[in-house]
Amino acid sequence: MEPFFLTDCALISIATGETAHNLRELKDRLDRITDPTVTYYHFWAGLLRPTFVDPEYQNDFAAWAYHDLHDRRLAERLAIINPTDFSDIDDLRRKVIDVIEERMDESDFEAHLDAENPFFFTRFQIVIFDTRQRIQTPEQLCEIIPNLPLGSLFYHFIDSRHRTQSRRNDFSEWMAGLGERYAELAAQIAAIDPYFNSLSELRHQLHMILRANLEETPAP
Amino acid sequence: MSEMLKQYAAIVGDTVIDHLHQLAEPLRDKNVVHVNSTREGGGVAEILHRLIPLKQELGIRAGWEVVSGDALYFQCTKKMHNTLQGNREEISEELLRHYEATNERNFRRIQDRLEDADIVFIHDPQPAPLLKLCSGRKGKWVWRCHIDVSRPYRPVWKYLEQFVRGFDASIYSLPAFAQPMDHPLYIIAPSIDPLSDKNIDLGQEEINALYDAYHIDPQRPVVCQISRFDRFKDPVGVIRAYQMAKAFGPPLQLILAGGTATDDPEGEEVLAEVKEAARGDQDIHILLLPPDAHRTINSLQRLSDVIVQKSVREGFGLTVTEAMWKGKPVIGGNAGGIRIQVLNHYTGFLVNTPEGAALRMRYLLRHKERRRAMGETARDFVLENYLLTRHLREYLTLMVAIMRGDGNRIVL
Numbered sequence: 001m002e003p004f005f006l007t008d009c010a011l012i013s014i015a016t017g018e019t020a021h022n023l024r025e026l027k028d029r030l031d032r033i034t035d036p037t038v039t040y041y042h043f044w045a046g047l048l049r050p051t052f053v054d055p056e057y058q059n060d061f062a063a064w065a066y067h068d069l070h071d072r073r074l075a076e077r078l079a080i081i082n083p084t085d086f087s088d089i090d091d092l093r094r095k096v097i098d099v100i101e102e103r104m105d106e107s108d109f110e111a112h113l114d115a116e117n118p119f120f121f122t123r124f125q126i127v128i129f130d131t132r133q134r135i136q137t138p139e140q141l142c143e144i145i146p147n148l149p150l151g152s153l154f155y156h157f158i159d160s161r162h163r164t165q166s167r168r169n170d171f172s173e174w175m176a177g178l179g180e181r182y183a184e185l186a187a188q189i190a191a192i193d194p195y196f197n198s199l200s201e202l203r204h205q206l207h208m209i210l211r212a213n214l215e216e217t218p219a220p
Numbered sequence: 221m222s223e224m225l226k227q228y229a230a231i232v233g234d235t236v237i238d239h240l241h242q243l244a245e246p247l248r249d250k251n252v253v254h255v256n257s258t259r260e261g262g263g264v265a266e267i268l269h270r271l272i273p274l275k276q277e278l279g280i281r282a283g284w285e286v287v288s289g290d291a292l293y294f295q296c297t298k299k300m301h302n303t304l305q306g307n308r309e310e311i312s313e314e315l316l317r318h319y320e321a322t323n324e325r326n327f328r329r330i331q332d333r334l335e336d337a338d339i340v341f342i343h344d345p346q347p348a349p350l351l352k353l354c355s356g357r358k359g360k361w362v363w364r365c366h367i368d369v370s371r372p373y374r375p376v377w378k379y380l381e382q383f384v385r386g387f388d389a390s391i392y393s394l395p396a397f398a399q400p401m402d403h404p405l406y407i408i409a410p411s412i413d414p415l416s417d418k419n420i421d422l423g424q425e426e427i428n429a430l431y432d433a434y435h436i437d438p439q440r441p442v443v444c445q446i447s448r449f450d451r452f453k454d455p456v457g458v459i460r461a462y463q464m465a466k467a468f469g470p471p472l473q474l475i476l477a478g479g480t481a482t483d484d485p486e487g488e489e490v491l492a493e494v495k496e497a498a499r500g501d502q503d504i505h506i507l508l509l510p511p512d513a514h515r516t517i518n519s520l521q522r523l524s525d526v527i528v529q530k531s532v533r534e535g536f537g538l539t540v541t542e543a544m545w546k547g548k549p550v551i552g553g554n555a556g557g558i559r560i561q562v563l564n565h566y567t568g569f570l571v572n573t574p575e576g577a578a579l580r581m582r583y584l585l586r587h588k589e590r591r592r593a594m595g596e597t598a599r600d601f602v603l604e605n606y607l608l609t610r611h612l613r614e615y616l617t618l619m620v621a622i623m624r625g626d627g628n629r630i631v632l
Contacts, residue, residue: 010243010617013407015392017400037628051560051605117559120395122407125621129242129632149239200604 257346461577544598
C-alpha cells in the first residue's frame, strides 16, 4: 500500500498597496491585478489567516459588498461563487468581474456610493514543508486526524484543488488508489463542501466520515 | 520539549508547537537581531520579552538590542509617533539632526551585531536610520511598524521614508496601515501572551479581593472599560452610555480603569472631564492604576459582565483581545483593529455612538445565555488567531520566505 506523505504549510499575507473605495474601483483593480495569488487569497486564505470566519460571506469580495458597501444583492451573488468550480484561477477572477459588471448594469445600482471601508487587495506567500510523517492506511489517518495541524488540512484539502488535475482533495486521491474497499470513503470525503466551514470544523467533519466508514468496514 | 514550550502546548495543543518546530528548522542557528528603543514598558517590549526566548527555544540565535538616547531624541521620536498617526505638527531640523546623530552613536555601539546578523528586525521609527548606516550588512533587514500610519502627516512620512524604503520588507499590523513601497509589505497582527500576568488564569480568591478593594458590589452587574484617559478612547461617551442603559433599570456599576502617561499632557485634562461627568454617581469607579498593575487589570476584566472599548480611533485594540480571551463579549467602537475582532452578534457588538453602546449593554445584560455563548466564541476566536504562538508562526514564515526569495510557493 502506497503511504500518504503528510505535508504542512504556513501562509503569510502581503499587502499589494492597491485599494478600492467603491465598486467601480473594485472592478478596475480586478481588471488590472492578474496575480493569481490575489484572487486565491481573497477566496481561500481566510481559512488560514487571523480572521473571523464569516458564517455567511466566506469570500472577501462578498463580505466587503455586504459589510462595507451594504449591497446585499451583490453580496449574495458574490457569495454563491464556488471557487472549486474553476480550474484556472484567472477564470475565477473573470467570474467576479462578470458579477460586478452585471450589478453595475442594473438600474438601482448607485455608481457613486463609497464603501464604509476600502477593500485592500492582498496576496500571500505559502511555505510548504514535509512533516516526515507517513500514513500507511486510512485507519491510521482516522486516528491522527483529530490532531492534524490546520496547515496540513489546508494543504491537502484546499490547496490541492488548485494544484491537482482532478481538483479534489489529496486524501480522496490517495484512497482512490487503494482499491475498491476505500472507493466509497474517497467519494464521501470528496463530497465535503469545504466552503462554509472553518478548518477546525472541516477537520471534525472529516473525522466523522472516516469513523463512520471505517467502523462499518472491518479490516481484511 | 522545553518547560516554556510545554506551557504553551498546554493551551494551544502539541500540534501547534510541532508545527513551529518544523517551520523553524531551516532557520536553525540563524543569527537574528531585534532592535527597538526600550527594554521595559509599552507593547513592543512586552512582545519581544516573550517572542525572543521562544525563537531561541526553536534553535534560532535570536537577540535584542536597544537604542538609547537623551530627552531630546525621545522628544523627536514622540513627535514622529504622533505625526505618523495623523497629528499635523512640524519637527524642527535641529531635532531631526539630533535623531540622526543619536542613531549614528548607537550604530557604532552595535555595528558588529548588525553586520553579522542574518536577519535584522527594526521596530518602529526610532532606530530606522540604522539600515542606511550599516553598509557592511550581509543579512536581510525588515522594518516592523507597530503604529497606525494609514494617514500620516506627509512631510514627516516623506522624511522617514528615505530610511525605510531600503529595507528588504516591512511589516504592518493591518492592511490599512501599509504604505506602498517597492519591497513586500507583510501583514502580521499583534497578539497577546496567554502566560503573562495580564492574561494568565487567576484563582477566584484573587479576583474576589478586588470587590472589597474597590468597593464594587459583587451582587450587581459590572461594565468595564480598561484604557488610558485619552479622548480617542471616549471615556465620557462610555459614562453617557452607562447612564442611558441604567435608566432602563439594571442596577449597573461602571469601572473605568487606566493610567495617565507622564508624557501625555492631555491625560490629566481628560481625567478631570471624566471625573466631572461621573460626579455624584457612587456606582462609577474611576481607577488610576500604575503601569505594572497587570494582575489587577486581569482581575477586573474577569469580574466584569461586559467589557467596553468604545474607541473612536484605535490601532489594533489589544484590550479587546484580552477581554475576549477571558470569555467576555465586547462592545467595541467601530474603529481600526476593533473591527476585525468584534463581529456583531458573534463576539460582541460594534457601535458608533454612546446610544449604540447603551443599547448593547442592555441587550447583553438581559440575555445571560447569549452573553455566555458570545464570550465562548470570542475566546475560541482569540485561541485560534491572536495568541503569541500565531504571531511567532507568522514571523517564522516571513523569515523563511525572505531567506528563500520572493516566490509565492516556497517548498522546503
